[in-house]
Amino acid sequence: MxxxxxxxxxxxxxxxxxxxxxxxxxxxxxxxxxxxxxxxxxxxQVSRTPYEDGVAYNAKLAQLNAQARLGWRAAARAGDDGAVMVTFLDRAGRPVTGLKVAAKLERPATETGRKNAFLPETAPGAYSARLGGLSGAWDLSLVAHDAAGARFEAERRLTWP
Missing domain, CATH: 1.20.5 (Single alpha-helices involved in coiled-coils or other helix-helix interfaces)
Structure with a gap:
């Protein structure tokens, strides 16, 4: 071996x-x-137009400062049958009349089903429109103008049953 x-x-x-x-x-x-x-x-890259976005942001800040000087207050609520109701009051608590109010409603999580409407004045300082077919949560964005060119913008989440 x-x-x-x-x-x-x-x-x-x-x-x-x-x-x-x-x-x-x-x-x-x-x-x-x-x-x-x-x-x-x-x-x-967050934005394809960063300079333009910055200019728009500065314009938005200027618009918010002008809006604060106006002293207007807006209250929005969801009404029956898909109605959107908004009331405007000035600094002294008087109704703001003669406004042209444009509203945009969209779902919080998606852009599908977006609705645009103009809200006519139904009473002094009260603006509303029936859009119909609304249920659940919607984000309301509104822009109001008066005859002198003053602009007011507001956003609010509204919920319908």
Whole structure:
């Protein structure tokens, strides 16, 4: 019989080095892959027109300041049969009459079913319109103008049964 040498695995420096390099190579490849996927799916661009958005924001701030100087207050509520009712009062609590009121209703989570309407004045300072077919929660955005050009904007969530 011949003696067969027992060949046990021995961990030497080259094995440790190759494991160490392989580990960091896998980490680097995964990081590069995730970085490439992140950049492709979201390039970091929030708006395609950032300058114009900034100008519009400044105009919105100016409009809100002018609206605050007016001192008008608006109260909106959901009426029966899909009616939208809005009342306007001035700083002294008197009704604001003669307004042209445009309303937009849309669902909070989707743009489908959006409704636009003009609300005629039904009583001094009271504006309403029946839109019909409304149930559940809707976001109301309204814009009111008077004859002198004053502008008032408001938003409110309304709920119909």
């Amino acid at each position: 011949t003696d067969v040498p027992n060949k046990n695995f021995e961990l030497n420096g080259w094995h440790v080095l190759s494991l160490f390099v392989s580990f960091f190579l896998v980490v680097i490849v995964v990081n590069v892959a995730f970085t490439v996927m992140a950049i492709r799916t979201y390039p970091g």
